[in-house]
Amino acid sequence: MLRAVVIAALLAAGSLPAQRQPRIEFTLPAPAALTKEGPSLRALDVISDPETQSLLQSGFPARLHYRVELWSAGGVFDALRSRAEWDVFIYYDALGKKYRVIRVDGDGETITSAGQFGSFAEMIQEVERPTRVPVRAAVQRSRQYYIGVLDVSSLSLTDLDEVERWLRGDLGKGNPGSALGRGIRRVFVRLLGAERRNLQTRSRTFEVKE
Amino acid sequence: MRFRFSLFLLLIWTSLLTAQGTTPPVEIRDLRAVPRDIADEAQRVINAAGTRRVSGDVTIPPSQTLNQDVAVLSGQLVITGQVTGNVVVINGSLVVRGSGRVSGSATAIGGTVTTVAGGQVDGSTRSYPEHVLVETAQNVVVVRDETEDERWYRNRMAPKEGSRSELRLVTAKTYNRVEGLPLLLGPRFFKDFFWGRLTADAMAVLRSADQFALNSETLGHMLRLELQLGGSRGIRIAGRLNDVVAPVEEWQLSDAEVGVASFLLHRDYRDYFNGHGGSISATGFVGKYLDATISWTDEMWAAPTARDPWSLIRNGQDWRPNPVLDEGHFRLIRVGARFDSRNDVDDPWAGWYASADYEYGIGNITAYGPTSRAIRDINPTGRNNYDRVMIDVRRYNRISAEGQLNLRLVAGGWLSGDDLPLQARYSLGGPGSLPGYDFRQVMPGTDYLTCAGTSPEGTPGGPRTPPGSPAQCERFALAQVEYRGEFGSGLFGLLDQQRRRFRLGWGRKAEWVVFADVGRGWLVGPNVADLQYSAGSFPDVRTFRADVGLGVRLDDIGLYIGKSVTDPHTPINFFARLQPRF
Numbered sequence: 001m002l003r004a005v006v007i008a009a010l011l012a013a014g015s016l017p018a019q020r021q022p023r024i025e026f027t028l029p030a031p032a033a034l035t036k037e038g039p040s041l042r043a044l045d046v047i048s049d050p051e052t053q054s055l056l057q058s059g060f061p062a063r064l065h066y067r068v069e070l071w072s073a074g075g076v077f078d079a080l081r082s083r084a085e086w087d088v089f090i091y092y093d094a095l096g097k098k099y100r101v102i103r104v105d106g107d108g109e110t111i112t113s114a115g116q117f118g119s120f121a122e123m124i125q126e127v128e129r130p131t132r133v134p135v136r137a138a139v140q141r142s143r144q145y146y147i148g149v150l151d152v153s154s155l156s157l158t159d160l161d162e163v164e165r166w167l168r169g170d171l172g173k174g175n176p177g178s179a180l181g182r183g184i185r186r187v188f189v190r191l192l193g194a195e196r197r198n199l200q201t202r203s204r205t206f207e208v209k210e
Numbered sequence: 211m212r213f214r215f216s217l218f219l220l221l222i223w224t225s226l227l228t229a230q231g232t233t234p235p236v237e238i239r240d241l242r243a244v245p246r247d248i249a250d251e252a253q254r255v256i257n258a259a260g261t262r263r264v265s266g267d268v269t270i271p272p273s274q275t276l277n278q279d280v281a282v283l284s285g286q287l288v289i290t291g292q293v294t295g296n297v298v299v300i301n302g303s304l305v306v307r308g309s310g311r312v313s314g315s316a317t318a319i320g321g322t323v324t325t326v327a328g329g330q331v332d333g334s335t336r337s338y339p340e341h342v343l344v345e346t347a348q349n350v351v352v353v354r355d356e357t358e359d360e361r362w363y364r365n366r367m368a369p370k371e372g373s374r375s376e377l378r379l380v381t382a383k384t385y386n387r388v389e390g391l392p393l394l395l396g397p398r399f400f401k402d403f404f405w406g407r408l409t410a411d412a413m414a415v416l417r418s419a420d421q422f423a424l425n426s427e428t429l430g431h432m433l434r435l436e437l438q439l440g441g442s443r444g445i446r447i448a449g450r451l452n453d454v455v456a457p458v459e460e461w462q463l464s465d466a467e468v469g470v471a472s473f474l475l476h477r478d479y480r481d482y483f484n485g486h487g488g489s490i491s492a493t494g495f496v497g498k499y500l501d502a503t504i505s506w507t508d509e510m511w512a513a514p515t516a517r518d519p520w521s522l523i524r525n526g527q528d529w530r531p532n533p534v535l536d537e538g539h540f541r542l543i544r545v546g547a548r549f550d551s552r553n554d555v556d557d558p559w560a561g562w563y564a565s566a567d568y569e570y571g572i573g574n575i576t577a578y579g580p581t582s583r584a585i586r587d588i589n590p591t592g593r594n595n596y597d598r599v600m601i602d603v604r605r606y607n608r609i610s611a612e613g614q615l616n617l618r619l620v621a622g623g624w625l626s627g628d629d630l631p632l633q634a635r636y637s638l639g640g641p642g643s644l645p646g647y648d649f650r651q652v653m654p655g656t657d658y659l660t661c662a663g664t665s666p667e668g669t670p671g672g673p674r675t676p677p678g679s680p681a682q683c684e685r686f687a688l689a690q691v692e693y694r695g696e697f698g699s700g701l702f703g704l705l706d707q708q709r710r711r712f713r714l715g716w717g718r719k720a721e722w723v724v725f726a727d728v729g730r731g732w733l734v735g736p737n738v739a740d741l742q743y744s745a746g747s748f749p750d751v752r753t754f755r756a757d758v759g760l761g762v763r764l765d766d767i768g769l770y771i772g773k774s775v776t777d778p779h780t781p782i783n784f785f786a787r788l789q790p791r792f
Contacts, residue, residue, distance in 0.1 A: 069553065071608065078608040080553055080560050091362065102359040113359040145611050200718045205611055
């Protein structure tokens with residue numbers, strides 16, 4: 001009986017109505033500017049779900065770790081030319097009732113405030129703003145392309161936090177079946193350490209005209 | 211009377227005015243924060259033309275005398291010589307030791323000032339523990355206060371010289387047929403210093419296999435004290451006391467994969483023994499790329515009792531028995547090194563991964579676990595000294611924007627001494643090594659996978675291999691190759707659309723995988739019928755088992771089929787992985 005309930009709940013959670021798909025997208029500069037500036041990278045619908053909003057308001061900051069790599073083709077194997085990494089942290093200031101967004105480069109060497117936002121929607125707008133990546137194409141004949149990777153995680157959300165949230169019923173409202181399913185799935189996945197929220201994208205391949 | 215009253219009021223008013231004019235406003239400040247005037251004074255000293263300015267850790271030796279001001283940014287200053295001027299340290303600490311002397315004042319912002327063993331500061335000393343931000347523009351240093359966001363980040367993500375303790379409830383990130391779900395409960399304490407970090411854990415292990423019954427078999431412990439010297443490169447010294455259920459052959463599948471397979475499918479791809487004892491270790495590391503470890507372990511090994519934890523599917527079936535492994539007391543010296551230049555640890559597309567581990571064991575076996583016939587010599591005294599090694603070399607190559615070709619060679623085994631205890635033996639077969647063969651499959655005739663013998667007969671009147679089919683090989687070698695590529699946007703783009711529709715994908719394109727593996731295990735000793743080879747020889751390559759397969763990766767989940775090519779009658783195997791195969 002228990003097995004049937006668990007399977008049904010997992011299936012119910014898996015067949016929820018479709019929502020917008022999280023994604024990241026590159027936009028390359030104009031051909032003449034490829035070696036002067038990097039591409040812009042944009043994350044869409046990555047943390048705009050109600051669950052993330054609930055997590056933020058409960059005091060669990062979100063971390064978006066971006067990595068962009070420039071690869072070149074031409075030899076036997078493609079070569080990694082350069083890379084850039086940075087983080088975007090979003091936390092909720094409960095006293096000021098504001099969402100705060102900060103960008104961190106170079107392992108904490110540069111911390112830049114991207115602003116304070118009174119509403120979740122305004123904060124999402126800021127997070128989804130395209131970012132200019134400081135990785136410029138190399139002057140070379142071989143074809144090149146960018147790889148973008150985004151890891152999304154909620155900070156300090158331990159197994160204990162997750163179990164408490166589940167017991168409090170924070171993991172889903174509305175359809176009790178889907179809430180149960182999501183809860184079981186999330187707790188189960190976290191207990192086994194298999195959770196990983198990762199997005200990848202690749203730009204089109206381009207050549208730099210010398 | 212009225213005049214006198216008015217005069218009295220006028221005097222009070224005048225005195226109040228006078229008091230307001232002469233008494234400066236009282237500054238109320240955080241005791242840990244740096245007053246602006248102190249920061250300005252420090253800034254003036256740092257930027258003065260005659261100041262000796264240094265970044266990072268510095269020591270002024272007894273033989274050195276500096277007739278100038280000294281400023282150190284982001285580092286520790288140790289003075290055992292003489293400084294005739296003032297000393298300023300920003301985001302670091304000052305130690306004046308022994309014959310060290312500072313004739314002027316000493317100020318540390320973001321650190322402490324300490325005089326030890328006769329060290330002397332003639333002028334005033336000030337220290338403010340709160341970290342400040344230092345910006346340099348055109349060789350001019352500006353000390354400024356942190357913004358709220360910067361303070362949040364530092365406190366939350368990069369605490370320095372802070373301490374924290376917390377009560378933790380975490381899982382061991384696995385699920386197995388001996389423990390069920392192991393939960394770790396207990397306090398953790400860590401304290402950061404300018405020179406590193408001290409971490410202490412005291413965790414009780416609670417096992418769900420017997421409905422969390424409290425007895426010696428379902429309770430364990432894991433105590434750890436770790437001292438890390440350095441930041442991105444340095445040394446880690448650790449001591450541990452354990453009473454845990456330890457796995458055999460961890461190299462094949464990850465903890466999460468073993469846990470999911472056990473919980474969902476009633477398939478446990480590892481064997482276990484109890485390890486009760488302690489260890490000390492020292493690890494040198496350079497970033498995330500290179501590390502080397504030496505450790506000493508003293509442990510009692512015991513065979514755990516089999517249990518019957520719940521699983522989602524096939525819950526009514528019996529679990530594969532946990533083989534009875536050797537019991538006894540062992541001391542182990544381990545030396546290992548690891549080099550990792552992969553561009554992404556979780557999903558690598560380029561780079562090298564290489565690891566080598568050597569283990570020397572000195573022990574006494576009090577109860578030998580059962581094996582297949584003639585697998586090893588039993589020493590009546592139980593004494594068992596051995597050494598073994600294991601290497602794992604992987605190369606990841608992106609061959610195009612969409613595809614990659616990855617190679618792996620992993621091998622290990624006995625080097626010298628007595629026969630290996632069962633805990634230190636190997637097997638092949640199953641999703642983590644040769645997926646064209648079943649896990650712990652005992653082959654008819656010569657068993658190249660678990661080394662269960664050379665003939666189909668077992669012990670007269672008994673089975674060929676002990677219950678649970680333990681790993682019995684003393685050496686093994688395995689080569690793996692795989693070619694991965696993204697599905698195009700044509701027909702297979704439908705796959706991505708379906709994933710999107712059912713929210714099964716997190717943004718990566720679906721990938722196809724083609725793979726091949728070749729490997730085998732063997733025993734060491736006088737040559738016996740393709741199963742046992744002398745220490746200096748290598749098996750004939752024609753005896754190696756090979757398989758091929760293909761699969762689909764949908765984000766983190768890979769679904770594969772594998773088929774043996776060296777044993778055509780072996781059926782096709784279906785398997786899933788939660789991460790790349792290697």
